[in-house]
Amino acid sequence: MEPNPGSQVSVQAPSSVAVIVRTKDRPRFLERALNDIFAQTYRRFRVVIVNDGGLPESIKGVVGRLPETVREQITVVHHEQSRGMEAASNAGIRSCDSEYIAIHDDDDLWHPEFLQRTVSHLDNYSDAGVVVRTNIRYEEIVGDEIRETGSEPFWGNMQQISLGEMLQINRAVPISFLYRRSLHEELGYFDEKLDVCGDWEFNIRILARHTIGFLDGQPLAFWSQRPAASGADANSIFDKEEDHRRFDRRVRDQYLRKDLAAGGMGMLLEVGRMMDDQERLLLENRRQLDAMQTHLNEALRRLEDTVTRRTSFSGILRRGGTATEMFRGALRGKSRK
Missing domain, CATH: 1.10.287 (Helix Hairpins)
Incomplete structure (x- = not known):
């Protein structure tokens, strides 16, 4: 069975986890990501590759090199033109069925037991989702090779996922997070008007009503960053740094306007931003x-x-x-x- 290249796909037998892989014209990253996903010890998952405006031939080439048994677990959704990261996530989620959702960007990585441990947590606890200890993995591109140049903990002192801290800044990047699909029925999907920061805004909506668990200990997710890269190889956190500040401001203003009309978290978000500014200033002073x-x-x-x-x-x-x-x-x- 070849992956379905259509824009909407129904899966006959629901998998426990849907792994949504967003990509655009980055075949070497996509190939690494797929090998990473299929190295998981937990096997009840389906992969949905969302090609957000890239060349379909590059996706076909990467998937075609995988074993047939693996290809049977893959669905491909093509966008003729790029619709943005949040639209890509929503398209992938809507194209399949599952109990749990994971967003796995094409350049990030998991520990082989990521799914096994996070699914076990959600199977046994009532949390809306679960975040794992995460490391930032620094990389550089040398020819056709992706080289690791260093690593450090992402929020190394974090002990839990709290609404108060999330209001300051996002502490749960997509690669670190497994959550229940039912949240989309309750809270809606990712905000497609946000070019960036959409995952953070969705995390706030979740924490406003539910708890998110945290698996401490060994890092199970690796957020890849390439500060020196540009073009298709770049990360949005560097390549779209100004956009992150602008859309961060937009999200806070949106909640603040709602507060002025009906009360809510807007004022807390504004205070959270000021606290984050102070933390950054203290860090720079240090x-x-x-x-x-x-x-x-x-x-x-x-x-x-x-x-x-x-x-x-x-x-x-x-x-x-x-x-x-x-x-x-x-x-x-x-x-x-």
């Missing part, structure tokens, strides 16, 4: 203080070297002494007098 301390230490070291070379003690130092030892010796001599 970085500047650390840089100043480094420069000061270097200046003191150079000063000590200069003093050592220009005093009458330099001969002693050349025979193995240090400035610190000399001063200590001088002090001991004075104390014996």
